[in-house]
Amino acid sequence: MSRTLERPEAPAPSAAVGRVPLLMLIPAFGALAILLLPLIGLFVRAPWSNIGEQLTSTGVTTALRLSLTTATISMVVCLVLGTPLAWLLARVDFRGRQFVRALVTVPLVLPPVVGGIALLTTFGRAGVLGEPIYEAFGYQVTFTTTAVVVAQTFVALPFLVLAVEGALRSTDRRFDEVAASLGASRWWTFVRITLPLAGPGIVSGAVLAWARALGEFGATITFAGNFEGTTRTMPLEVYNTYQTDASGAIVVSLLLLAVSVGVLAALRERWISGVSP
Amino acid sequence: MDQRGKSVSPAAAESDEKGLDAAITARRGEFEVHAELRVRPGQVLALLGPNGAGKSTLLRVLGGLTPLTAGYVRLDGRILDDAAEGVRVPVAERRLGTVFQDGLLFPHLTVLDNVAFGPRHAGRSRREARALAADWLDRTELTEFSDRRPSALSGGQQQRVAVTRALATDPDLVLLDEPMSALDASAAVTVRRFLGRHLASVSAPSVLVTHQALDALALADHVLVVEDGVVVQEGPPSDVARRPRSSHVAALMGLNLLRGRADGVTVRLAGDSTLVPSGRADGDVFASFRPSAVTLHSERPHASARNVWPGRVDGIAPHGDVLRLHLTGPVPLLADVTPAALADLQVGEGDSVWASVKATEIDVYPA
Numbered sequence: 001m002s003r004t005l006e007r008p009e010a011p012a013p014s015a016a017v018g019r020v021p022l023l024m025l026i027p028a029f030g031a032l033a034i035l036l037l038p039l040i041g042l043f044v045r046a047p048w049s050n051i052g053e054q055l056t057s058t059g060v061t062t063a064l065r066l067s068l069t070t071a072t073i074s075m076v077v078c079l080v081l082g083t084p085l086a087w088l089l090a091r092v093d094f095r096g097r098q099f100v101r102a103l104v105t106v107p108l109v110l111p112p113v114v115g116g117i118a119l120l121t122t123f124g125r126a127g128v129l130g131e132p133i134y135e136a137f138g139y140q141v142t143f144t145t146t147a148v149v150v151a152q153t154f155v156a157l158p159f160l161v162l163a164v165e166g167a168l169r170s171t172d173r174r175f176d177e178v179a180a181s182l183g184a185s186r187w188w189t190f191v192r193i194t195l196p197l198a199g200p201g202i203v204s205g206a207v208l209a210w211a212r213a214l215g216e217f218g219a220t221i222t223f224a225g226n227f228e229g230t231t232r233t234m235p236l237e238v239y240n241t242y243q244t245d246a247s248g249a250i251v252v253s254l255l256l257l258a259v260s261v262g263v264l265a266a267l268r269e270r271w272i273s274g275v276s277p
Numbered sequence: 278m279d280q281r282g283k284s285v286s287p288a289a290a291e292s293d294e295k296g297l298d299a300a301i302t303a304r305r306g307e308f309e310v311h312a313e314l315r316v317r318p319g320q321v322l323a324l325l326g327p328n329g330a331g332k333s334t335l336l337r338v339l340g341g342l343t344p345l346t347a348g349y350v351r352l353d354g355r356i357l358d359d360a361a362e363g364v365r366v367p368v369a370e371r372r373l374g375t376v377f378q379d380g381l382l383f384p385h386l387t388v389l390d391n392v393a394f395g396p397r398h399a400g401r402s403r404r405e406a407r408a409l410a411a412d413w414l415d416r417t418e419l420t421e422f423s424d425r426r427p428s429a430l431s432g433g434q435q436q437r438v439a440v441t442r443a444l445a446t447d448p449d450l451v452l453l454d455e456p457m458s459a460l461d462a463s464a465a466v467t468v469r470r471f472l473g474r475h476l477a478s479v480s481a482p483s484v485l486v487t488h489q490a491l492d493a494l495a496l497a498d499h500v501l502v503v504e505d506g507v508v509v510q511e512g513p514p515s516d517v518a519r520r521p522r523s524s525h526v527a528a529l530m531g532l533n534l535l536r537g538r539a540d541g542v543t544v545r546l547a548g549d550s551t552l553v554p555s556g557r558a559d560g561d562v563f564a565s566f567r568p569s570a571v572t573l574h575s576e577r578p579h580a581s582a583r584n585v586w587p588g589r590v591d592g593i594a595p596h597g598d599v600l601r602l603h604l605t606g607p608v609p610l611l612a613d614v615t616p617a618a619l620a621d622l623q624v625g626e627g628d629s630v631w632a633s634v635k636a637t638e639i640d641v642y643p644a
Contacts, residue, residue, distance in 0.1 A: 172381075177342055177368070178375070179383075181373050184398040188398060192394075
């Protein structure tokens with residue numbers, strides 16, 4: 001997903017550097033096994049005979065539609081808010097830049113359920129901001145689809161900011177100077193030069209953020225609740241089904257897996273191969 | 278940057294004077310760069326000097342990319358920088374046409390859109406900007422490349438497009454940062470000729486940074502030689518070429534340069550050597566002469582030449598259709614001899630020789 005994928009392959013190392021050591025090979029296979037075995041288990045235990053009716057049940061289609069909608073909205077919010085933040089971190093020298101960058105990474109290491117509690121204590125009906133908002137407007141965000149988007153954005157934003165910042169840093173800053181010397185303001189330089197040059201990196205950042213939002217569970221169930229049609233996204237649907245019907249949960253899991261892999265593959269075809277110079 | 282109602286330091290007062298007028302002091306890492314530049318409209322000033330001398334820093338200050346620590350930059354009477362007043366006009370508002378060392382064409386835009394970029398940001402519509410860019414590409418005979426991406430062009434073609442892109446902004450000041458140094462020799466020739474032709478039709482002042490004497494001689498009306506952050510010589514290119522005032526410039530121009538103290542008839546050089554020019558000279562002087570004016574002898578000559586020094590051949594390299602010898606000794610010299618003459622002399626690297634120069638070949642001027 002990174003830019004390195006577009007670079008021409010490095011020449012294959014000659015046999016002169018020696019055989020691949022077993023000390024590398026064995027752990028590498030171990031890593032692959034940990035990644036792939038659970039997925040294989042999912043396939044093996046799937047109730048293939050009645051998979052069709054499971055997939056078309058109202059609960060599943062509703063959850064799928066909700067998941068795709070909210071993950072996409074979250075991705076757009078991340079792009080709109082996160083790209084400017086990434087640009088500031090990459091291009092503007094300001095005091096406390098390192099501190100801000102560290103702050104951005106916090107949600108990355110925070111357990112999502114803790115994020116959900118944090119969102120609740122801030123935006124919940126009795127929350128720091130939620131309470132005055134509720135008293136003034138009678139509006140509460142918790143247990144709404146908006147809350148799902150907020151939770152997903154909270155966990156996905158760091159992925160986008162870090163990916164886009166990296167992409168911006170790897171574009172040649174001298175193009176910014178050229179654009180300025182040709183009379184372009186900083187805004188137009190960003191729009192017409194920096195963004196297109198960092199395009200592939202921004203797309204991969206957006207894809208990462210989308211995938212993270214699609215899989216979001218902990219913060220969503222804590223902050224937005226688990227209501228069919230409004231907040232029960234696919235991961236919550238998996239969890240819900242699993243309480244009563246283990247094989248049904250497998251089917252929904254497979255669907256979630258198929259959707260994310262399918263979208264990633266499609267985007268890779270569409271973007272990553274299309275942008276190489 | 279409205280300056281009215283503010284007290285303006287006298288040096289940087291707004292004026293009606295056309296062209297570039299700058300007194301720049303700037304930092305570049307550890308050392309300080311200082312120069313005063315005056316370029317009339319339509320004239321080309323070359324900043325000539327070795328790498329790391331600070332000439333690119335001067336250009337970056339003019340371009341608004343590096344702040345100056347003291348002094349001012351004034352263009353057509355408009356103040357672009359004034360250290361005392363804390364004035365620094367942003368790059369985009371300076372109305373520049375800049376050509377960078379390696380072109381730096383926008384890789385995602387076609388040649389036409391690269392050239393149209395400046396006009397577009399000067400407030401023209403997309404269509405107007407494109408039409409103007411097409412006109413410019415026509416003028417610079419690059420129309421055939423209009424629809425190509427920069428990656429499909431050779432280095433020399435890219436640099437010609439970069440020059441066209443800079444000129445298409447209708448700049449008040451043209452800045453050229455080593456425009457030929459990233460090119461191979463034949464592309465450099467083409468781009469140099471291209472620059473010569475198109476800079477001649479520019480009504481704005483131009484500043485060219487280069488470490489190649491040839492660029493300065495071919496393109497500039499006036500040359501500033503910058504070494505270690507200060508101007509060591511300035512003048513018309515022909516003067517700088519004929520009468521270098523530093524060993525670096527002499528080397529660039531392919532001249533021998535000696536320094537000494539004259540007492541009317543004789544110039545006493547470093548060590549115990551002397552030099553006798555054809556005319557009178559007094560005080561600290563430079564003496565320069567062409568390597569081809571040096572004659573080599575295997576024995577000490579008894580002839581009339583009064584300027585005879587011993588030396589040792591330190592290196593021999595082909596130079597055009599002659600051989601250029603580096604001589605070490607009390608008076609280090611460059612000497613050009615034909616291969617036939619060298620064969621007659623029967624000397625090689627490490628051998629001792631005598632060098633003589635006729636007084637009439639030596640140009641002596643005050644240091």
